[in-house]
Amino acid sequence: MAFEEIIYAVEAGVATITLNRPAYRNAQGYRMLDEIDAAFDLARPDEAVKVVLVRGAGGVFSTGHDLGTPEALDYRKALGAKPGIQTYDQFKKYNLDLLLKWRNFEKPTVAMVEGYCIYAGWMLAACMDVVFAAEDAEFLGGFVEYNSIPWDIGVRRAKELCFESRFITATDAARYGFVNRVLAKPDLERETYAWARRVAENSPEALRMAKVQMNKAQDAQGFSSALEDSLGDYMAMMWMPGSAMRMEGERRLLTVDLAVRGRKGQRHGLQPTAAISGANK
Numbered sequence: 001m002a003f004e005e006i007i008y009a010v011e012a013g014v015a016t017i018t019l020n021r022p023a024y025r026n027a028q029g030y031r032m033l034d035e036i037d038a039a040f041d042l043a044r045p046d047e048a049v050k051v052v053l054v055r056g057a058g059g060v061f062s063t064g065h066d067l068g069t070p071e072a073l074d075y076r077k078a079l080g081a082k083p084g085i086q087t088y089d090q091f092k093k094y095n096l097d098l099l100l101k102w103r104n105f106e107k108p109t110v111a112m113v114e115g116y117c118i119y120a121g122w123m124l125a126a127c128m129d130v131v132f133a134a135e136d137a138e139f140l141g142g143f144v145e146y147n148s149i150p151w152d153i154g155v156r157r158a159k160e161l162c163f164e165s166r167f168i169t170a171t172d173a174a175r176y177g178f179v180n181r182v183l184a185k186p187d188l189e190r191e192t193y194a195w196a197r198r199v200a201e202n203s204p205e206a207l208r209m210a211k212v213q214m215n216k217a218q219d220a221q222g223f224s225s226a227l228e229d230s231l232g233d234y235m236a237m238m239w240m241p242g243s244a245m246r247m248e249g250e251r252r253l254l255t256v257d258l259a260v261r262g263r264k265g266q267r268h269g270l271q272p273t274a275a276i277s278g279a280n281k
Contacts, residue, residue: 054124115137
């Protein structure tokens with residue numbers, strides 16, 4: 001497909017997928033997700049590609065799913081899914097199946113995170129093999145769709161963060177085990193690409209074997225089946241009549257609204273920090 005919402009480029013063994021909707025803080029609509037998937041499909045058979053790197057344009061990784069821009073609504077409508085099982089299958093495709101597909105992509109993957117990484121942004125970073133982050137990046141995870149957060153940071157820490165709903169710094173994300181390396185913002189691109197190119201020097205066989213074995217170890221603990229089950233619970237709770245988990249105001253879930261209010265110092269025991277905008281999830 002023609003790329004309108006991502007940029008795809010290959011250089012020195014590394015394929016770069018850049019989320020390119022900076023006006024919407026790289027919010028992920030179905031078109032963007034289709035384009036990301038098409039880029040992975042290009043990278044898969046390309047022998048020149050040894051590593052895939054995912055990043056965001058405009059100094060932001062992604063502020064979550066697009067929950068209502070005109071472009072996203074038009075694209076989703078054009079897909080033509082009928083109410084009922086077709087809509088369910090469509091939702092599952094874009095919120096679980098594609099992410100599991102990218103998690104199991106045959107070559108090493110790395111997320112390079114700048115700025116905000118919120119909900120679906122966390123999901124996208126989480127399905128990559130390695131996460132490098134700028135020291136000023138901020139993360140907001142949640143118990144949504146591709147619910148890898150207990151695996152990403154551990155069950156007790158996941159409960160703590162999801163119960164409260166708050167942003168964490170890149171340093172905290174590294175301390176919790178979600179981020180591999182935290183780098184000064186001027187160094188992030190250079191160091192992330194240097195690592196990716198060092199990986200690209202390895203043999204495809206060694207890289208494939210290492211990744212398969214790591215993913216199988218995680219699956220032996222129930223990772224993929226747990227995510228399948230979690231999606232069903234999420235959908236049942238979200239669409240239950242009277243659910244308080246629905247959006248608050250314009251294109252923002254109540255849980256995200258709480259996190260934003262926390263950064264403004266509008267919650268118990270918290271002092272205001274830098275203002276946030278563009279939280280789409």
